[in-house]
Amino acid sequence: MLRNIITLTLNDLAIAFKNKTIFLIIFIPFFVFFSLKLVDRTAAEFKKINIGLIQTETYTPLILQTITSADKIFALSRVSGEEEGKKWLKEKKIDGLLVRSEKEKGSVVLVVLKKESLQTLSIIESFSALQKAAEGNGINWISDIETLQEGGIQKQTLPTWILMLVLLVGFIIMPAQVAEEKEKKLLLALLQTPMREIEWLGAKVLSGMVLILAAVLSLHLLGAFNPGNVLSYAVFIVVGSFCFSSYGIFLGFLCRNQASARTLGVMFYLPHLLPSALSDFSQKLTAVAPFLPSYQFYEPIKSILLDEGRLSNLSPELIYLFAVGVVTLLLSYLLMKKRWLM
Amino acid sequence: MQIEIHNLTKVYAENRGLLPISLEVEKGELIAVIGHNGAGKSTLLKILANWHRPDSGHVLVDGINLENRLEVVREIGFVPETPNLFDFFSVEYNLTLFARLFHVPAGRIEKILQEFDLLPFRNNKVQVLSKGLRQRVSIGRALLADPPLLLFDEPTSGLDFEMTKEIYRLLRDFHASGKTIVFTSHRPEEIKTLATRVIMLHQGHLLFDGSPEEYFQSDIYNKTSLPC
Numbered sequence: 001m002l003r004n005i006i007t008l009t010l011n012d013l014a015i016a017f018k019n020k021t022i023f024l025i026i027f028i029p030f031f032v033f034f035s036l037k038l039v040d041r042t043a044a045e046f047k048k049i050n051i052g053l054i055q056t057e058t059y060t061p062l063i064l065q066t067i068t069s070a071d072k073i074f075a076l077s078r079v080s081g082e083e084e085g086k087k088w089l090k091e092k093k094i095d096g097l098l099v100r101s102e103k104e105k106g107s108v109v110l111v112v113l114k115k116e117s118l119q120t121l122s123i124i125e126s127f128s129a130l131q132k133a134a135e136g137n138g139i140n141w142i143s144d145i146e147t148l149q150e151g152g153i154q155k156q157t158l159p160t161w162i163l164m165l166v167l168l169v170g171f172i173i174m175p176a177q178v179a180e181e182k183e184k185k186l187l188l189a190l191l192q193t194p195m196r197e198i199e200w201l202g203a204k205v206l207s208g209m210v211l212i213l214a215a216v217l218s219l220h221l222l223g224a225f226n227p228g229n230v231l232s233y234a235v236f237i238v239v240g241s242f243c244f245s246s247y248g249i250f251l252g253f254l255c256r257n258q259a260s261a262r263t264l265g266v267m268f269y270l271p272h273l274l275p276s277a278l279s280d281f282s283q284k285l286t287a288v289a290p291f292l293p294s295y296q297f298y299e300p301i302k303s304i305l306l307d308e309g310r311l312s313n314l315s316p317e318l319i320y321l322f323a324v325g326v327v328t329l330l331l332s333y334l335l336m337k338k339r340w341l342m
Numbered sequence: 343m344q345i346e347i348h349n350l351t352k353v354y355a356e357n358r359g360l361l362p363i364s365l366e367v368e369k370g371e372l373i374a375v376i377g378h379n380g381a382g383k384s385t386l387l388k389i390l391a392n393w394h395r396p397d398s399g400h401v402l403v404d405g406i407n408l409e410n411r412l413e414v415v416r417e418i419g420f421v422p423e424t425p426n427l428f429d430f431f432s433v434e435y436n437l438t439l440f441a442r443l444f445h446v447p448a449g450r451i452e453k454i455l456q457e458f459d460l461l462p463f464r465n466n467k468v469q470v471l472s473k474g475l476r477q478r479v480s481i482g483r484a485l486l487a488d489p490p491l492l493l494f495d496e497p498t499s500g501l502d503f504e505m506t507k508e509i510y511r512l513l514r515d516f517h518a519s520g521k522t523i524v525f526t527s528h529r530p531e532e533i534k535t536l537a538t539r540v541i542m543l544h545q546g547h548l549l550f551d552g553s554p555e556e557y558f559q560s561d562i563y564n565k566t567s568l569p570c
Contacts, residue, residue, distance in 0.1 A: 185426035188393050189483075193443035194415050339395055 019259030027267050035274055038284045049123055050075045052085045052094035059098065060106045063141050066134045073126050086111065089148055090307070092279075092286050095119045099146075107143035114156055115147045149306035158225055159302035160277045162237075165215040167294060170244025171251065171269040172262065174208050178252025179261035182342050197336045201249065201329060208245025213237065225305075232311035233304045239318055240297040243325035247293070250328040253335040293324045343402075344369045344491060344522045345390070350399035352385050353546075360385050361546035362399060369490070372517045373524045374537035374554070378566075381543040383526040384423070387493045390524070391420035403491060416444070419484030423495040425476040429469035433460055433479050436468060437486065444487040454482040458512075474505035481512065492516055494525035498532065510536060533557070542566075 016022045051067065053059065055078050067074050077094050079085040085097040089111065096119070097111040110127075112120045124142065131141050149156060181187040190200060216237055220227065227233040251268060255261040272294035279289045279298075289295040296317045303309030311318070345367035352359045360382040367373060375383045388394045390401060392411050401408040403417050427436050437451045455461050458478045468476060477497070484492065497513070498506040513536055517523055527533060533540055533554055540557040542550035550562045557563055 184429075185393075185422065185424075186428060188391075189426045189440075190443070191393075191411070192391060192415060192418070192420055192484075193440060193487075194412055194445070195443050196412065339393065342393070 019257065020263045021259060024263055024266055028270070031270055031274075035278065035285075038275075038288065048075045049073060049096065049119065049126060050077060050094045051123070052077050052079050052088055052097040054078075054082060054085060054097070054099065055080055057098075057100050059100060059108065060141075062134060063098075063108060066130050067127075070126075070130055073130075082111075086148060089113055096123045101143045104139060104143040107139060107141055109144045109146055110142045111146045111148065113148050115145060116153050116156065120145065154223065155225065155305065158219075158223075159298055159305055161219060162216055162301055163276060163294060163298045164273060165219065166212050166237075166240055166244050166297065167269050167273050169208055169212045169215065169241075170248040171265045171272065172248075173211065174204070174245055174248025175252035175255060175261035175265045176258050178204065178249050179255045179258045182252070182255075183257040185342075187336075188339075188342055197333055201332055201336070204249050205242060205245045205325075205329065208248060209238070209241040212241035212245065227305060228308060229304050229310060232309065232314070233301070235311055236297065236300050236304065236314070236318065236321075239321050239325070240301075243293055243297070243321040243328075246325040246329040246332070250332045250335075253332050253340055256341040293321060296320045343367070344371075344404060345524075346402040348399050348401070350386075350389065350401060351397045352382075352389060352394060353397055354385075357546075358382075359546055360389070360396075360543075363543075363546075363548045364399075365541065365548065365551060367522060367524065369522055370517070370520055371522055371524075372513070372536060372538045373541055374533045374539070375524060375526045375541045375543065376528070376533065377543035377549070380545075382546040383543055384495050386543070387420070387495050387524065387526060391418060391422075391493055393420070416487045417489050418491050418493065419487070419489040420493045421477070421480050421484050421495065421497060423497075423499050425468075425473075425480035427468045427476060427479055427483070430467060432465050432467055433471070434464040436479060437483060440483050441486050446486055450486060454485060458482045474501050474508070477501065477505070477509070481509075490520075491522045491524075494523065496526050496528070498527075498529065 013022075051074050053064075053076055068076065077088070079088055079094075079097070082097070082099060085094070085099075088094045089097055090113070092113075095112070098108045099111060101107045101109050110120075110123060112123070114120065124145075127141055178187075181190075187200070191197075219225070247268075248265070251264050252261050255264055272292055275285050275289040276292060276295040276298040279285045279295065300309060300314040300317045303314065343366050345365075347363065347365050349362045349364055350360055351362050353361070358380050363382075363386075375386060377383050385394065389396050390403070390408070392408060392415070403414050406414045406417070408414055428439070431439075434451065434455070437454060438448075441448065441451050455464055458481065460475070460478060460482060463471060463475060468479060471479070481497075494513070497509050501509065510532070513523060513525070517536075517538075525532075525536075537554050540550065540552060540554050541548065542557070542562065544566070549566075550557060550560065552560070
């Protein structure tokens with residue numbers, strides 16, 4: 001009995017090796033390790049909060065003096081004006097921007113990206129502690145918090161969920177579908193009809209887009225989320241679904257069977273999902289992520305949903321996504337013509 | 343000439359496949375392609391069916407180069423050894439899908455269902471059918487566009503005696519209706535009772551080309567340890 005169990009276990013492992021599932025076991029820890037390397041900073045750096053100060057602004061001397069002397073907590077950056085400060089905030093060059101309060105004399109307004117974030121909490125706590133140490137209980141130095149991204153936690157996380165759905169169809173469902181048609185020789189059967197290769201590819205892209213649109217629409221209906229600028233949002237969802245459906249089809253063409261396609265799909269899914277979704281938390285990831293098509297989809301979607309971004313400002317991202325879709329579709333066409341791994 | 347094959351080569355890993363072969367097939371022939379496993383029989387059929395691309399050489403079917411797939415696709419019907427059907431759909435769905443792609447009228451589906459005794463199974467999912475029935479659906483699909491050339495890769499492999507006889511009857515009927523048929527086989531009775539010509543491949547080379555009578559009397563038949 002034991003011998004049979006060992007034999008069958010070895011057989012299962014051999015199958016996992018053959019269909020490349022074993023690669024996931026190696027790939028995922030490596031990927032997590034490198035991602036954490038990019039996200040994590042050293043303990044000393046991590047504690048420092050980057051605060052933006054407007055050059056022309058006249059801050060209360062005590063506040064300015066206190067945060068300047070607290071150089072183990074705060075790193076201060078000077079910006080030319082409020083607009084530049086907000087831009088820096090969006091680019092994650094600073095964690096918060098201090099603007100002199102018009103309402104309460106002697107206090108400041110803290111401008112942050114999101115209210116419900118660890119960084120905002122950290123700034124408030126640090127200010128509170130410094131204020132207590134410097135002057136005891138007085139009026140709060142931070143009289144108000146202004147956020148650049150509107151909406152609660154549900155809306156804040158919506159772009160990440162949308163990215164997950166789009167990538168799930170693109171990198172998990174589409175490659176498996178294509179590989180299944182190859183594995184069962186169904187694609188070859190279809191190629192024995194007067195159907196053109198491009199017609200099959202077009203139909204596959206369209207089916208992927210329908211799946212993505214259905215998933216996104218369901219999410220909006222269930223959560224009653226209003227996308228705001230509907231036209232810009234719809235255009236990005238359509239172009240994004242085209243891009244990732246084409247990408248997924250291409251991945252399917254690189255695999256002989258479904259098991260390989262699933263493995264390859266996960267190997268593309270995670271690196272596209274995590275750096276884009278985690279880029280909010282790391283400057284290093286923000287520098288790396290723009291090379292990924294998922295980031296070029298995620299950022300505009302986030303901008304449209306949370307910052308009232310408009311299509312006119314997002315055309316480079318749109319062109320990038322469309323180009324990736326076209327290139328991967330073209331590669332799929334060439335592989336199909338060659339009957340690659342069929 | 344229905345098929346003209348010129349210096350066709352397709353080499354896989356370990357030097358298996360087809361080494362340059364050239365041959366011609368007349369209209370209305372019923373050809374058995376025989377040989378050991380790995381001789382290149384299925385490769386030859388798969389190239390003719392446009393499943394594989396040759397490394398070199400070219401094939402003309404009714405004067406049309408195989409590379410012009412869209413022009414030649416109505417000329418060839420291919421029945422692979424393992425039926426490649428959409429298993430999770432019904433028999434009728436499978437035939438309808440391909441009929442639409444071939445732009446053949448819906449009446450043709452009824453005719454095929456009737457001709458191949460598939461009417462009682464029209465609504466059954468393919469995955470619940472026996473191999474014999476699936477093979478019949480596969481043959482029916484290959485005949486949707488009524489192609490003049492039919493290719494069968496080991497058509498009776500894995501079938502019981504009754505179903506094998508049924509396939510023989512179908513092959514004879516197709517041949518009698520003027521179609522050209524090329525099939526691969528390991529079975530001596532198939533070659534004896536069906537074929538009008540035998541082509542033997544050995545390690546990718548053309549070893550014999552002649553009538554079944556010539557083949558069974560030849561030294562090649564006596565020297566090679568083929569079952570037939």
